[in-house]
Amino acid sequence: MDDAKRRVAGKVLTYLGLFLTGAGMLGGLQPHLDIARSEKVMAQVTGNDIAYRQPGLFGFRLQLKWTAVEGEQRTNITTPVRAADETAARRTYRGRHLEVGQTYEFSTSPGDPNRLQPFLAYNWDTFGRFLLITLAGFLAFAAGMSLARRAPAVSE
Numbered sequence: 001m002d003d004a005k006r007r008v009a010g011k012v013l014t015y016l017g018l019f020l021t022g023a024g025m026l027g028g029l030q031p032h033l034d035i036a037r038s039e040k041v042m043a044q045v046t047g048n049d050i051a052y053r054q055p056g057l058f059g060f061r062l063q064l065k066w067t068a069v070e071g072e073q074r075t076n077i078t079t080p081v082r083a084a085d086e087t088a089a090r091r092t093y094r095g096r097h098l099e100v101g102q103t104y105e106f107s108t109s110p111g112d113p114n115r116l117q118p119f120l121a122y123n124w125d126t127f128g129r130f131l132l133i134t135l136a137g138f139l140a141f142a143a144g145m146s147l148a149r150r151a152p153a154v155s156e
Helices: 003-027 029-037 086-092 124-150
Strands: 040-054 057-068 071-082 103-108
Touching: 003 029, 003 124, 029 124, 040 086, 057 086
Parallel strands: none
Antiparallel strands: 040 057, 040 103, 057 071
């Protein structure tokens, strides 16, 4: 590759890296604001097991109860998990760490404080995609700068 093409490719990669870095950082802002705006509720896990089985699909039912101003509240949250067998399904289920009988702090929906969002938290499931986009942006930026600096400046 001659110097002019290398320099142009470096600049394209640099700007692509800047775009991806910005997109990843701004993309993570929305879930962060949702977590910051939501109220927290202490809820007890009353059930957390497989509700139904179909070939290649397992449905996990998370049962929660908590005390609100209106009195005791209960909810069931069913999460489908695609997996070949039960062990793989239990491994990939996002609520596998929630133990029956334990009390945990959960976020509520900013618009409806009676709606729990048990998987909304500062975790890989919520922010992993944005972290990978930001990391790809940093790598593209570094590769672009390296390419652009190796090629001597084009003088006319």
